[in-house]
Amino acid sequence: MAEAWDFLRTDKMPHIWCPGCGHGVMMNALLRTMAKLDVNKDDICVVSGIGCASRLPGYLDFNTLHTTHGRALAFATGIKLANPRLKVIVVSGDGDATAIGGNHLIHAARRNMDITLICMNNNIYGMTNGQYSPMTPTSMLATTAPYGNLERNFDLCKLVEGCGANYVARATAAHPRNISQYIEYALTHKGFQFVEVMTQCPTYYGRRNKLGGPVEMINSLKQNTILNTAAAKLPPEKLEGKIQIGEFVKKEELTYLDRFDAMVDRITGGVKP
């Protein structure tokens, strides 16, 4: 039985992340899932853009690609279409996926492209030292929002659901088992599979907003979230300020590749080119 460790490029350690960064929790959960699924490393391709989160593929012993800021899903689309046998996973930060890469996100989801996207949402641009992102909640501080963020943030899961993804789920770095469970589902199903993982950036988001260190931030991720199935039983006033985690969409609609294959059959009369 494989272990998480087996999927690491240990010679590439130490990693670049700050002590207490939440991205590592996601990586750990991802690798445990890989071990559980006993995947063949050669069949996995992990693609990222730019940012702290996007440095993750370099540490994984798979086919790995570290692209340009925001564009990972577009590169991944090319990879998946050229070699559908590959299981293509995109890992990104919140800025990478929702700001500069927002257009690619909505279209990859709309196409129901056969890709798994894991977005590590730390509510900030970590790599560039703490500017606000489309995921920074209103009023929170950032280096470019010294008087508080004026903008509203996305509900990312609702966005991706609206775009038509087959699977949408959210977990946090305080819920590693949920991360693993959702990634396992994503990796074993077709179409656009989306998992948002809320992570802590103690270095910039935490410090600037006086949220304490990694421990305090993990605790607040625990306290401020509620499982969607539990939330469904509560009155709205009890849900104020709470972020829902859980699985929001589980569909098995036709994927881009399903439709492509059907089209090829139709135009070639089933004779494989």
Added chain:
Amino acid sequence: MADRLRLMQGNEACALAAAMAGVRFFAGYPITPSTEIAEQMSEMLPKLGGKFIQMEDEIASMAAIVGASLAGMKSMTATSGPGFSLKQENIGFATFTEVPCVVVNVQRTGPSTGLPTNTAQGDMMQAKYGSHGDIPAIALYPSTVPEIFDMTIKAINISEMLRQPVILLMDEIIAHMREKILVPTQEEVDKMLVSRPKPAKGIDKYLPYDASMSDVPPLAAYGEGYRFHVTGLYHDATGFPTSKPAEVDAKIRRIHRKVNNVVDDITFLRYDQMDDAEYAIVSCGSTARSARRAVVLAREKGIKVGSLQLKTIWPFPEAKVSEVCSKVKKVIVPEMNMGQMVHEVERVAKGRCKVVPYNRVDGEPLTPEEILETLAKEVAW
């Protein structure tokens, strides 16, 4: 034979050549005057075991072809000025990470949305300097429909041979014109094809940027069992990030050297009546057609003029242009821009002959008569 002799549009010839040369992945975003290439590819590729996708923009199209190429497919995209600008960051990425692909840019009148969609040659410098950092650019530029077919295959071959993007420049005139072409058979095309260098079978450790044997390291495909890493950060032979000054220096110099090493092999020119010429017209694309006609008209008047058509724009054919500059009194450089290639000609002329720009920038074709008039003035002067 009869069905191989066709009246074909330039864009159509480009798409057909790409398909026959084994391009199996095309990603694009509609923009006149390049769109027919995407339309043709969308029709052909699914029947050939390939894939076509219309992406959400040109940035994504460029990204997708790089991804597909890394997964082992010969890949191409096509666009025009506004889209070419959007592709630049990822063209730089592909050049730096050494991923073969072909980017067609059918030039239209800029800047900005400009004159949709009249002709122009305004992107000559962008083809070389469009992306940030110091990238070694390769750009080819045909002038007829048969040349488009031929140069499309050459662009694909060069990109595979050198592991780097190749820009195929066109302009609205040649992309949309229809001309006679004898389409080669698939067997004839197959004989011309070059494939990217691949790692030897059964090696222990594959290093995607190991240049110890050649300046063009072998390129495996994702999924073949090598599990390599590709990044736009400076990287060493293993493909992983480095900031060691010696490795940084070696990487950037090597990607330039690999192009410089083969300049002669990738320089394509056409000479018309240059043997006894006292004057030369140096041009490219549809302007070269007018230049050839101007030569005929001028010769009728007894002016000893010839034409040099640059089919390779970048790397600039310095040696060959220099040779011409040492032989003639004056060189006319007609262009449908404010003067771009003329600076390159001036640079290599080094004052040995007079270099005369002629620029047409109203979106209309640059005619033989204008070139003749410019030439006649210079002869009389």
